[in-house]
Amino acid sequence: MDRVAVLGAGNGGQALAGSLASRGFEVCLYARNLEKLGEVRHSRLIRGYGVESWLASLAVVTDSLEFALGAADVIFVVTTADAHGELAVQMAPYLRHGQLVVLSPGRTGGVLEFRQALRQHCQAEVCVAEAQSLIYACRLEGPGRVKLIGRKERVLLGTWPAERAVTAVERIKPLFDCFQPARNLLETGLANMGAVLHPSITLLNAGTIDRGQRFFFYQDVTERIADLVARLDAERIGLGRAYGLELDSLQEWMLKAYPQTHAVSLAEQMRTSPSYYDILAPGLLDSRLLSEDVPTGLVPFEELARAAGMELPLTRALVDLASAILGRDFRRSGRTLKRMGLEGMSALDIRTVIEGGAGL
Amino acid sequence: MDRVAVLGAGNGGQALAGSLASRGFEVCLYARNLEKLGEVRHSRLIRGYGVESWLASLAVVTDSLEFALGAADVIFVVTTADAHGELAVQMAPYLRHGQLVVLSPGRTGGVLEFRQALRQHCQAEVCVAEAQSLIYACRLEGPGRVKLIGRKERVLLGTWPAERAVTAVERIKPLFDCFQPARNLLETGLANMGAVLHPSITLLNAGTIDRGQRFFFYQDVTERIADLVARLDAERIGLGRAYGLELDSLQEWMLKAYPQTHAVSLAEQMRTSPSYYDILAPGLLDSRLLSEDVPTGLVPFEELARAAGMELPLTRALVDLASAILGRDFRRSGRTLKRMGLEGMSALDIRTVIEGGAGL
Numbered sequence: 001m002d003r004v005a006v007l008g009a010g011n012g013g014q015a016l017a018g019s020l021a022s023r024g025f026e027v028c029l030y031a032r033n034l035e036k037l038g039e040v041r042h043s044r045l046i047r048g049y050g051v052e053s054w055l056a057s058l059a060v061v062t063d064s065l066e067f068a069l070g071a072a073d074v075i076f077v078v079t080t081a082d083a084h085g086e087l088a089v090q091m092a093p094y095l096r097h098g099q100l101v102v103l104s105p106g107r108t109g110g111v112l113e114f115r116q117a118l119r120q121h122c123q124a125e126v127c128v129a130e131a132q133s134l135i136y137a138c139r140l141e142g143p144g145r146v147k148l149i150g151r152k153e154r155v156l157l158g159t160w161p162a163e164r165a166v167t168a169v170e171r172i173k174p175l176f177d178c179f180q181p182a183r184n185l186l187e188t189g190l191a192n193m194g195a196v197l198h199p200s201i202t203l204l205n206a207g208t209i210d211r212g213q214r215f216f217f218y219q220d221v222t223e224r225i226a227d228l229v230a231r232l233d234a235e236r237i238g239l240g241r242a243y244g245l246e247l248d249s250l251q252e253w254m255l256k257a258y259p260q261t262h263a264v265s266l267a268e269q270m271r272t273s274p275s276y277y278d279i280l281a282p283g284l285l286d287s288r289l290l291s292e293d294v295p296t297g298l299v300p301f302e303e304l305a306r307a308a309g310m311e312l313p314l315t316r317a318l319v320d321l322a323s324a325i326l327g328r329d330f331r332r333s334g335r336t337l338k339r340m341g342l343e344g345m346s347a348l349d350i351r352t353v354i355e356g357g358a359g360l
Numbered sequence: 361m362d363r364v365a366v367l368g369a370g371n372g373g374q375a376l377a378g379s380l381a382s383r384g385f386e387v388c389l390y391a392r393n394l395e396k397l398g399e400v401r402h403s404r405l406i407r408g409y410g411v412e413s414w415l416a417s418l419a420v421v422t423d424s425l426e427f428a429l430g431a432a433d434v435i436f437v438v439t440t441a442d443a444h445g446e447l448a449v450q451m452a453p454y455l456r457h458g459q460l461v462v463l464s465p466g467r468t469g470g471v472l473e474f475r476q477a478l479r480q481h482c483q484a485e486v487c488v489a490e491a492q493s494l495i496y497a498c499r500l501e502g503p504g505r506v507k508l509i510g511r512k513e514r515v516l517l518g519t520w521p522a523e524r525a526v527t528a529v530e531r532i533k534p535l536f537d538c539f540q541p542a543r544n545l546l547e548t549g550l551a552n553m554g555a556v557l558h559p560s561i562t563l564l565n566a567g568t569i570d571r572g573q574r575f576f577f578y579q580d581v582t583e584r585i586a587d588l589v590a591r592l593d594a595e596r597i598g599l600g601r602a603y604g605l606e607l608d609s610l611q612e613w614m615l616k617a618y619p620q621t622h623a624v625s626l627a628e629q630m631r632t633s634p635s636y637y638d639i640l641a642p643g644l645l646d647s648r649l650l651s652e653d654v655p656t657g658l659v660p661f662e663e664l665a666r667a668a669g670m671e672l673p674l675t676r677a678l679v680d681l682a683s684a685i686l687g688r689d690f691r692r693s694g695r696t697l698k699r700m701g702l703e704g705m706s707a708l709d710i711r712t713v714i715e716g717g718a719g720l
Contacts, residue, residue, distance in 0.1 A: 204685070207565035207575070210582040215567070222570040224645060228684045285584060314684050317677035324588045324674055325564070 002175065005030060005072035007065075007087065009037055012104065013078035015136040015146045018046035020175060022054035029061050030068035037061065038143030050138075050148035069094040074102065074172060078134075080288050081107035081296035085339065088114045092121035099126045100171055102157070106130025107296035108189040108304075111160055112340035119341070129168045132156040132188045135178055137275050150275050152257070155179055158188035161356020183245070184354045186304075190240045195297020196233045196250055198289035199318045201225065202282070206325055210285045218276040226267030228314070235312040239301055242308040242347055243354075286326055294322045299334030307337060308347035362535065365390060365432035367425075367447065369397055373438035375496040375506045376464065378406035380535060382414035389421050390428035397421065398503030410498075410508035429454040434462065434532060438494075440648050441467035441656035445699065448477035455484045460531055462517070466490025467656035468549040468664075471520055472700035479701070489528045492516040492548045495538055497635050510635050512617070515539055518548035521716020543605070544714045546664075550600045555657020556593045556610055558649035559678045561585065562642070566685055570645045578636040586627030588674070595672040599661055602668040602707055603714075646686055654682045659694030667697060668707035 002025065006017040009031035021027040034041050044058040062068055069075060069091060079087060084103060095101075095118070103110040110130040118128070137150035157172075157179040159165045165181035172179055182188045201217060204225050208215060221229075233250040240247035248256065251266045254273060263269035270276055282289055298319050305312045323330045337343045342350050362385065366377040369391035381387040394401050404418040422428055429435060429451060439447060444463060455461075455478070463470040470490040478488070497510035517532075517539040519525045525541035532539055542548045561577060564585050568575060581589075593610040600607035608616065611626045614633060623629035630636055642649055658679050665672045683690045697703045702710050 201567070204563065205565075205567035207561070207580065207582065207585060208568045210584050211575075211580060215571075220567065220571060222567065224570050224685055225567060227687065228681075231684050313680045317680035317684075320673045320677035321588075321681070324591050324677075325584055327587065 001025060002073040003071050004028070004175065005068045005075045006078060007068065007075065008078035009040075010078065011138045011140050011146065012134045012136065013076075014040075014046055014140060014144070015048060015138040015148060016076055016078055016104065017058055018048045018054065018056040018146060019052065019136070021046070021056035021058050022048070025175065026059045028068045028071060029058050030065060031061070031063060034061070034063045040144040043144065046144045046146065048146045048148050051151050052148050065090055066094045069096075069099075072099065074100045074175065077101060077103045080292040081105070081110055082288075082292045082333070084110055084296070085113050085117050088117035089121050092118055095122055095124045095126050097124045097126070099124070100168060101126055101128045102168075102172065103128065103130040104135070105133045106158070106188060107292070108192045108195060108300040109185075109296070109335040109340045110189065111158065111185050112189075112342065113335050115160060116339060116341035127159060127164055127168060129157050129159045129165065130185065130188050131179070132158075132182070132191050133193075135176060152178055156182040156188050156191065158182035158185040160185055160354070162354065163356065186240070186243050186354055187245055187247075189300070190236060190243070190245060190247055191253070192236075192297045193250055193253060195293045195301065196229060196236055198293040199298060199322055200229050200232055202285070202287070202289045203318060203321050203325070204228070205281060206285055209281055209283075212283070214283075215281050216277065217279045217281045218270040218273070219278070221267055221270045223265070223267045226265065226270060230266050232314045232318070235315050236301060239305050239308070239310065239312065242310055243304070243351055290322045290326060291328075294319055294330045295334030298322075299330055299336070300340065302331075303335065303337045303340070303342075304347075304350070307342065307345055307350055361385060362433040363431050364388070364535065365428040365435045366438060367428065367435065368438035369400075370438065371498045371500050371506065372464065372494045372496065373436075374400075374406050374500060374504070375408060375494075375498040375508060376436055376438055377418055378408045378414065378416040378506060379412065379496070380416075381406070381418050382408070382416035385535065386419045388428045388431060389418050390425060391421070391423060394421070394423045400504040403504065406504045406506065408506045408508050411511050412508050425450055426454045429456075429459075432459065434460045434535065437461060437463045440652040441465070441470055442648075442652045442693070444470055444656070445473050445477050448474045449481050452478055452481035455482055455486050457484045457486070459484070459486045460528060461486055461488045462528075462532065463488065463490040464495070465493045466518070466548060467652070468552045468555060468660040469545075469656070469695040469700045470549065471518065471545050472549075472702065473695050475520060476699060476701040487519060487524055487528055489517050489519045489525065490545065490548050491539070492518075492542070492551050493553075495536060512538055516542040516548050516551065518542035518545040520545055520714070522714065523716065546600070546603050546714055547605055547607075549660070550596060550603070550605060550607055551613070552596075552657045553610055553613060554649075555653045555661065556589060556596055558653040559658060559682055560589050560592055562645070562647070562649045563678060563681050563685070564588070565641060566645055569641055569643075572643065574643075575641050576637065577639045577641040578630040578633070579638070581627055581630045583625070583627045586625065586630060590626050592674045592678070595675050596661060599665050599668070599670065599672065602670055603664070603711055650682045650686060651688075654679055654690045655694030658682075659690055659696070660700065662691075663695065663697045663700070663702075664707075664710070667702065667705055667710055
């Protein structure tokens with residue numbers, strides 16, 4: 001039976017680690033900062049409730065990457081995606097031949113950035129895969145107490161080269177059976193709905209958030225704002241087309257993900273989906289909804305568009321606005337073609353590389 | 361004594377018309393839609409109170425442009441600036457040699473767009489001037505009741521060719537003595553503070569406004585939003601520099617305009633200026649703060665920047681966002697180089713033309 005390391009101890013990491021441990025896997029949970037784990041640090045107990053119910057005992061809780069990676073066969077990276085590059089560099093010395101690293105999720109260009117960082121620092125041959133999204137829709141309600149709101153039945157998994165996804169999915173099937181092989185890394189990376197939803201809604205409510213006023217992130221969306229989100233989504237779909245992919249629109253994806261909601265418009269879908277409607281807006285403007293989703297979503301969208309000779313005006317506008325309001329240059333820190341190992345390539349080159357026809 | 365036509369019967373038009381009539385000028389007030397004037401339509405009485413106090417009787421209230429323009433020596437255009445182009449076409453057949461038209465205010469490129477429209481439709485030689493801003497900070501409190509919050513002591517007036525400003529200022533001195541000749545049309549057009557303040561603050565509060573929640577437009581500004589406004593203002597100042605102008609920054613201008621406020625930051629200045637702090641945000645997203653200030657402010661900024669080979673990323677971002685959220689292409693309807701009669705010109709060409717060295 002595989003031993004598993006879970007890196008990152010937020011909502012998603014604790015849900016994943018607990019679920020696996022509850023089913024008898026030997027799980028090591030790594031957190032950069034153990035303080036944040038509270039009593040779990042000592043008890044190693046995580047309780048899940050909602051769509052599943054369990055009390056799980058982790059094998060190890062540690063802040064040592066060396067220790068966490070040393071014993072693991074499969075490694076789930078459940079940090080925010082803007083940490084992937086730096087984490088890859090830190091992990092590089094401890095990775096061993098044959099390990100499987102799953103970025104959960106990878107956002108856009110996760111495996112590309114991760115492999116590029118490893119390439120410079122790591123000798124071992126590891127398989128890096130990226131999940132399209134988190135497996136659980138969940139929320140930490142206290143230390144070691146995870147409310148499991150939903151569990152996705154189908155999560156795409158992308159790898160490089162593309163055809164390795166079948167093997168990777170087979171390998172993780174005993175752990176989670178929701179994964180399905182993606183056609184390639186762009187199919188997972190361009191299905192980044194967070195990038196479409198989070199920065200746009202956040203920026204159009206920047207004043208409210210910055211003044212510390214609370215509102216429901218999706219429930220309070222208006223038709224005009226939903227229309228703008230749909231325009232932004234159309235840029236993503238156009239980008240997918242330039243890379244040979246027919247992507248689901250945001251609304252199509254929501255209707256599939258939450259079939260219990262029968263909404264006629266995107267706004268109504270957002271306002272009424274049970275997994276969405278009671279989600280509060282972030283309490284601070286400087287939250288992962290900008291600091292993760294802009295550099296690992298909108299920026300790589302722009303970069304891939306540039307390689308394809310396309311312009312994405314709304315995507316660009318949101319990157320400019322997010323950079324200006326947080327006083328941070330997300331185009332510098334974000335997933336550039338260079339950071340993804342794709343510098344100087346055309347869209348056709350990139351498609352070839354992504355499929356595994358050339359070295360990465 | 362000059363006869364005056366005032367076109368536009370909003371806050372600014374009623375204040376201007378009333379002030380002139382109270383001092384004995386024969387004033388004709390033109391409104392496209394007389395219904396909006398309420399009882400003023402019949403009484404022709406306007407009451408001003410605040411920094412001035414008067415009860416004024418207008419000579420004429422009409423919805424006939426022909427009538428309004430026929431009798432006038434000086435014509436004040438006090439509509440929103442996005443109406444200038446269309447209004448110029450409507451005015452063209454009735455304008456007479458020697459009339460002075462004052463766009464009050466012109467926003468960015470007002471005279472340029474106005475002259476360009478006239479050029480195609482009008483034979484008469486008229487002088488068109490643009491004011492940097494409204495003379496009165498004012499608010500309509502009811503039909504014919506104008507609260508006069510402030511009166512500007514110094515309002516720049518720009519003309520084409522540039523040197524005509526001196527004559528124009530002399531000519532209107534009996535009517536208003538606040539006008540001073542601007543160096544050229546760009547000095548008035550690039551001092552467009554509304555373009556810097558309105559679309560940015562509106563878009564960063566789009567959700568709040570669209571949900572119908574009220575807030576104070578300036579008083580509720582946060583440091584982060586004020587910082588973004590300052591970055592946007594820096595683009596405007598850089599644009600001025602490309603056209604040989606050393607413009608006041610927004611904060612410098614506010615400190616001059618409202619010297620009673622001693623604020624250390626732009627945010628504090630906006631939150632505490634007596635002429636600003638109790639201004640409510642617009643009740644609708646589709647207000648002149650976008651529909652006027654984007655096409656007659658941010659769009660001509662972009663266009664002039666293009667001619668100078670400059671990029672204004674934040675300006676561009678706000679134009680894209682405003683266009684997307686209102687579902688309207690402001691770059692099409694706005695003051696393009698073509699509409700300003702400057703198509704194909706370099707910044708140097710434009711400077712020469714603006715000064716009057718070449719035909720417009």
